[in-house]
Amino acid sequence: xxxxxxxxxxxxxxxxxxxxxxxxxxxxxxxxxxxxxxxxxxxxxxxxxxxxxxxxxxxxxxxxxxxxxxxxxxxxxxxxxxxxxxxxxxxxxxxxxxxxxxxxxxxxxxxxxxxxxxxxxxxxxxxxxxxxxxxxxxxxxxxxxxxxxxxxxxxxxxxxxxxxxxxxxxxxxxxxxxxxxxxxxxxxxxxxxxxxxxxxxxxxxxxxxxxxxxxxxxxxxxxxxxxxxxxxxxxxxxxxxxxxxxxxxxxxxxxxxxxxxxxxxxxxxxxxxxxxxxxxxxxxxxxxxxx
Numbered sequence: 001x002x003x004x005x006x007x008x009x010x011x012x013x014x015x016x017x018x019x020x021x022x023x024x025x026x027x028x029x030x031x032x033x034x035x036x037x038x039x040x041x042x043x044x045x046x047x048x049x050x051x052x053x054x055x056x057x058x059x060x061x062x063x064x065x066x067x068x069x070x071x072x073x074x075x076x077x078x079x080x081x082x083x084x085x086x087x088x089x090x091x092x093x094x095x096x097x098x099x100x101x102x103x104x105x106x107x108x109x110x111x112x113x114x115x116x117x118x119x120x121x122x123x124x125x126x127x128x129x130x131x132x133x134x135x136x137x138x139x140x141x142x143x144x145x146x147x148x149x150x151x152x153x154x155x156x157x158x159x160x161x162x163x164x165x166x167x168x169x170x171x172x173x174x175x176x177x178x179x180x181x182x183x184x185x186x187x188x189x190x191x192x193x194x195x196x197x198x199x200x201x202x203x204x205x206x207x208x209x210x211x212x213x214x215x216x217x218x219x220x221x222x223x224x225x226x227x228x229x230x231x232x233x234x235x236x237x238x239x240x241x242x243x244x245x246x247x248x249x250x251x252x253x254x255x256x257x258x259x260x261x262x263x264x265x266x267x268x269x270x271x272x273x274x275x276x277x278x279x280x281x282x283x284x285x286x287x288x289x290x291x
Contacts, residue, residue, distance in 0.1 A: 027261045028071045034268030035060035041278065048277060051128040052117070055110045056271060058137050062106065063264035066099040070260040096260075102144030107229055108194040109136040114222040115198035119205045147187065195229060227270050235259040
């Protein structure tokens with residue numbers, strides 16, 4: 001039985017490994033700092049206690065957790081211990097996949113929130129109540145955990161990089177293949193559909209607005225979320241295309257790094273730079289402290 005695996009970096013050149021380590025470390029610190037600031041502002045500023053920022057805070061928790069789950073392994077390349085136990089590897093993959101499913105669900109919930117804000121603006125506060133927001137968040141977290149339970153049973157026999165090992169395993173993978181095909185892919189497809197469909201109605205409503213200023217304001221309301229969704233799904237699609245095309249392992253590692261490091265770092269930057277409420281929150285807190 002395999003007890004441990006040897007981890008390899010993106011490059012085998014020691015000098016390049018050091019540069020990659022420093023780059024990933026900087027990206028991780030930016031990701032951690034940016035998402036912690038979002039969470040701190042949400043907790044301290046009552047102006048941000050809205051459904052949009054509630055879901056954004058959930059997204060920040062997911063980004064911090066997913067990046068920490070994977071990127072903490074970069075520190076082993078500063079030592080001579082490049083091994084990971086099978087149990088640790090399995091745990092890491094289960095947590096990361098559950099968080100990814102959770103993020104897809106939260107993005108779908110945020111799409112619904114933007115739909116209500118634009119298409120049902122008069123009823124926004126009555127529809128997006130605290131109870132509904134809490135329910136959507138609970139379902140999102142519960143879905144991520146529930147979806148990974150059957151897969152965790154299967155991957156307990158293999159490694160933290162599931163699909164390449166599945167190809168060479170001697171065990172029967174029929175049940176796993178059926179689960180991924182029927183439940184896994186269909187569920188992700190439904191969630192993607194739930195994320196995209198509200199924007200069909202949103203765009204339709206925006207186009208019906210007569211004034212250009214009104215259209216710009218409506219589009220600005222959901223522009224940050226659109227950017228986050230596009231970046232998130234683009235990284236997943238690129239990594240999936242590289243995997244199924246049989247490209248070299250180096251390319252796959254780069255796209256994996258993009259998905260696990262760069263995307264979580266971009267989310268708080270997008271919402272901070274494009275949202276006036278977030279940018280003005282620190283100033284409001286400073287004024288309160290001075291008064």
